[in-house]
Amino acid sequence: MRANNPEQNRLSECEEQAKAAKKGMWSEGNGSHTIRDLKYTIENPRHFVDSHHQKPVNAIIEHVRDGSVVRALLLPDYYLVTVMLSGIKCPTFRREADGSETPEPFAAEAKFFTESRLLQRDVQIILESCHNQNILGTILHPNGNITELLLKEGFARCVDWSIAVYTRGAEKLRAAERFAKERRLRIWRDYVAPTANLDQKDKQFVAKVMQVLNADAIVVKLNSGDYKTIHLSSIRPPRLEGENTQDKNKKLRPLYDIPYMFEAREFLRKKLIGKKVNVTVDYIRPASPATETVPAFSERTCATVTIGGINIAEALVSKGLATVIRYRQDDDQRSSHYDELLAAEARAIKNGKGLHSKKEVPIHRVADISGDTQKAKQFLPFLQRAGRSEAVVEYVFSGSRLKLYLPKETCLITFLLAGIECPRGARNLPGLVQEGEPFSEEATLFTKELVLQREVEVEVESMDKAGNFIGWLHIDGANLSVLLVEHSLSKVHFTAERSSYYKSLLSAEEAAKQKKEKVWAHYEEQPVEEVAPVLEEKERSASYKPVFVTEITDDLHFYVQDVETGTQLEKLMENMRNDIASHPPVEGSYAPRRGEFCIAKFVDGEWYRARVEKVESPARVHVFYIDYGNREILPSTRLGTLPPAFSTRVLPAQATEYAFAFIQVPQDEDARTDAVDSVVRDIQNTQCLLNVEHLSAGCPHVTLQFADSKGDVGLGLVKEGLVMVEVRKEKQFQKVITEYLNAQESAKSARLNLWRYGDFRADDADEFGYSR
Numbered sequence: 169m170r171a172n173n174p175e176q177n178r179l180s181e182c183e184e185q186a187k188a189a190k191k192g193m194w195s196e197g198n199g200s201h202t203i204r205d206l207k208y209t210i211e212n213p214r215h216f217v218d219s220h221h222q223k224p225v226n227a228i229i230e231h232v233r234d235g236s237v238v239r240a241l242l243l244p245d246y247y248l249v250t251v252m253l254s255g256i257k258c259p260t261f262r263r264e265a266d267g268s269e270t271p272e273p274f275a276a277e278a279k280f281f282t283e284s285r286l287l288q289r290d291v292q293i294i295l296e297s298c299h300n301q302n303i304l305g306t307i308l309h310p311n312g313n314i315t316e317l318l319l320k321e322g323f324a325r326c327v328d329w330s331i332a333v334y335t336r337g338a339e340k341l342r343a344a345e346r347f348a349k350e351r352r353l354r355i356w357r358d359y360v361a362p363t364a365n366l367d368q369k370d371k372q373f374v375a376k377v378m379q380v381l382n383a384d385a386i387v388v389k390l391n392s393g394d395y396k397t398i399h400l401s402s403i404r405p406p407r408l409e410g411e412n413t414q415d416k417n418k419k420l421r422p423l424y425d426i427p428y429m430f431e432a433r434e435f436l437r438k439k440l441i442g443k444k445v446n447v448t449v450d451y452i453r454p455a456s457p458a459t460e461t462v463p464a465f466s467e468r469t470c471a472t473v474t475i476g477g478i479n480i481a482e483a484l485v486s487k488g489l490a491t492v493i494r495y496r497q498d499d500d501q502r503s504s505h506y507d508e509l510l511a512a513e514a515r516a517i518k519n520g521k522g523l524h525s526k527k528e529v530p531i532h533r534v535a536d537i538s539g540d541t542q543k544a545k546q547f548l549p550f551l552q553r554a555g556r557s558e559a560v561v562e563y564v565f566s567g568s569r570l571k572l573y574l575p576k577e578t579c580l581i582t583f584l585l586a587g588i589e590c591p592r593g594a595r596n597l598p599g600l601v602q603e604g605e606p607f608s609e610e611a612t613l614f615t616k617e618l619v620l621q622r623e624v625e626v627e628v629e630s631m632d633k634a635g636n637f638i639g640w641l642h643i644d645g646a647n648l649s650v651l652l653v654e655h656s657l658s659k660v661h662f663t664a665e666r667s668s669y670y671k672s673l674l675s676a677e678e679a680a681k682q683k684k685e686k687v688w689a690h691y692e693e694q695p696v697e698e699v700a701p702v703l704e705e706k707e708r709s710a711s712y713k714p715v716f717v718t719e720i721t722d723d724l725h726f727y728v729q730d731v732e733t734g735t736q737l738e739k740l741m742e743n744m745r746n747d748i749a750s751h752p753p754v755e756g757s758y759a760p761r762r763g764e765f766c767i768a769k770f771v772d773g774e775w776y777r778a779r780v781e782k783v784e785s786p787a788r789v790h791v792f793y794i795d796y797g798n799r800e801i802l803p804s805t806r807l808g809t810l811p812p813a814f815s816t817r818v819l820p821a822q823a824t825e826y827a828f829a830f831i832q833v834p835q836d837e838d839a840r841t842d843a844v845d846s847v848v849r850d851i852q853n854t855q856c857l858l859n860v861e862h863l864s865a866g867c868p869h870v871t872l873q874f875a876d877s878k879g880d881v882g883l884g885l886v887k888e889g890l891v892m893v894e895v896r897k898e899k900q901f902q903k904v905i906t907e908y909l910n911a912q913e914s915a916k917s918a919r920l921n922l923w924r925y926g927d928f929r930a931d932d933a934d935e936f937g938y939s940r
Contacts, residue, residue, distance in 0.1 A: 235278025255331035319344035322353025362451035383432030401503035488522020567611025587664030719797035727797020753808030794821035829869035889920030
């Protein structure tokens with residue numbers, strides 16, 4: 169039916185032109201090529217997403233289900249897919265039993281917000297991941313990113329399970345959400361920040377770490393002098409999984425019995441103790457009462473702690489020494505760097521670090537001999553012979569009573585400071601509490617601040633009848649007994665007269681008396697005859713003797729034989745081998761025991777004197793060749809009884825262990841290997857000249873010279889940049905130390921070996937499990 173009007177005539181003309189040009193429905197054929205082949209399912213969604221390599225795909229938005237879920241037609245292949253926006257979730261429409269839908273608050277507004285901007289529009293979609301048959305992605309419109317706009321307008325919240333796949337950076341989403349929270353927009357209209365009640369100075373502050381409580385808590389000292397316990401936000405320390413398999417009669421010691429708890433505590437202790445950190449409080453967890461399964465918890469301050477720009481919690485998680493807590497989606501009490509923690513955990517799981525490792529869990533067999541008189545008696549001679557032993561202060565009972573962990577001996581001991589009389593602290597006795605003496609708390613606090621969880625050196629002199637060891641404790645070269653006396657927190661005890669530290673103690677006490685503070689507050693000076701102390705200044709002794717270097721260890725210690733007794737050893741070995749040839753040991757008849765001297769057949773087929781160090785099984789016996797310093801694992805069939813005529817009473821063990829004086833061995837394994845290889849090339853199985861410089865725990869420290877050129881071997885290592893200089897304060901060593909330091913500066917300037925990337929000794933991200 170045609171109407172006679174200009175508009176109708178114009179349409180008719182257009183139709184005739186289309187027919188003449190054979191366009192569209194007027195074209196030849198049946199028009200099958202114009203029918204779109206829509207694909208409603210994808211056989212392998214994961215492969216489909218990966219095949220696009222996160223490159224933008226052209227699409228048309230066909231339907232908006234809610235603010236964050238749409239149906240999109242992907243071009244040019246006509247896949248009709250459901251796309252969920254990565255990293256966010258909008259309020260939804262809840263379907264009721266009768267089929268009706270009930271919108272959550274702001275669900276309709278969020279849907280309209282998305283519809284009005286995207287429906288039936290040409291967009292680009294970055295396919296990022298898949299969830300069941302749904303695809304996670306980011307929709308890009310010429311006017312912006314709808315994901316970030318929804319968050320910024322308060323129509324959506326971030327979701328942890330998909331935020332990690334968001335390719336444009338999770339921090340952008342968190343920032344947009346934070347913008348809406350701060351302005352209380354829409355779904356955040358009733359939002360209250362976790363730290364809203366805190367002053368700014370309580371939200372962010374710098375503090376000194378005084379103690380590591382466990383793998384997720386530290387004690388810090390504020391600028392005001394107060395102490396505060398800080399829990400690391402959003403992480404969980406190692407814990408026992410499932411049923412407790414511990415012996416019911418054995419007390420659980422979490423630090424040693426929970427896998428990786430000791431490693432986590434040590435990581436924090438070595439990095440943080442005594443150092444200043446930046447604390448940003450994330451939330452305050454209120455106190456909770458005890459239930460049948462969960463103990464009561466006091467109020468906790470949870471914070472992000474950083475040192476040198478490194479997030480400590482993230483470092484722990486990346487090493488597999490802690491796990492990340494999962495939260496309900498509406499729980500806002502979490503770390504401000506929660507996404508980085510999740511990413512660090514994913515890296516640790518992928519690399520099989522720590523708790524995520526499939527290797528056997530480390531076992532720490534630590535003997536606690538505190539108060540065990542019998543064990544202490546057995547252990548006393550060993551500690552007395554050891555001289556200075558390395559230790560870690562685990563607990564401070566009072567100013568002069570501590571619990572120590574000895575790492576080499578893997579045991580815990582109670583240690584009393586020698587030579588002083590420290591005020592006694594309060595004690596709980598049956599039926600009453602005995603009050604502490606004046607200044608006992610100050611003395612305890614002083615000792616805690618100075619040595620708690622620090623690495624120290626101890627000299628054991630004796631023990632008391634209760635099994636407590638008595639001796640001297642040194643921290644950074646200072647004697648703790650002397651320091652307590654200096655600060656008027658202790659008096660010198662008469663037993664100090666036998667000690668080499670007696671003069672230092674008396675001098676410190678005299679100075680403290682003059683100040684008339686604390687324990688000397690009521691001191692009245694008595695006229696005494698003045699005795700001027702004579703201080704003898706020790707000079708460096710340089711008395712080099714010829715030695716033959718037989719073995720270099722992996723930690724750069726070495727074993728030498730005295731050249732003067734070399735002929736005696738050769739004669740003894742010759743006689744011993746002749747004796748063994750005449751009376752060969754019956755194979756398998758020898759039962760090795762730890763610490764026993766024996767004979768062992770080396771790879772060259774000859775017999776040598778040895779000592780049994782460890783017996784794993786008859787097929788694996790660890791032996792130490794006492795005349796040469798090398799170690800080997802042998803079957804018991806290659807061992808025999810040492811004939812008495814060739815025992816160490818006839819000729820003592822000829823291999824003596826020494827360490828290089830004035831140098832520090834690199835902690836990095838590759839760097840240490842380079843230094844060891846250099847020493848092996850230069851001096852193993854050669855004659856050198858040796859001079860003992862000073863005694864130390866373990867073995868004497870010496871300088872070594874080449875026999876021909878008289879060049880200092882240790883100085884050569886410093887010049888090549890293979891080791892660092894150990895600076896000592898003794899006056900007699902200053903000349904040689906200066907020479908070593910000059911050599912080190914030259915190696916730095918030339919960027920040799922250790923110094924090839926500059927001075928690496930400052931804290932770096934590598935220490936926290938990162939690489940640059």
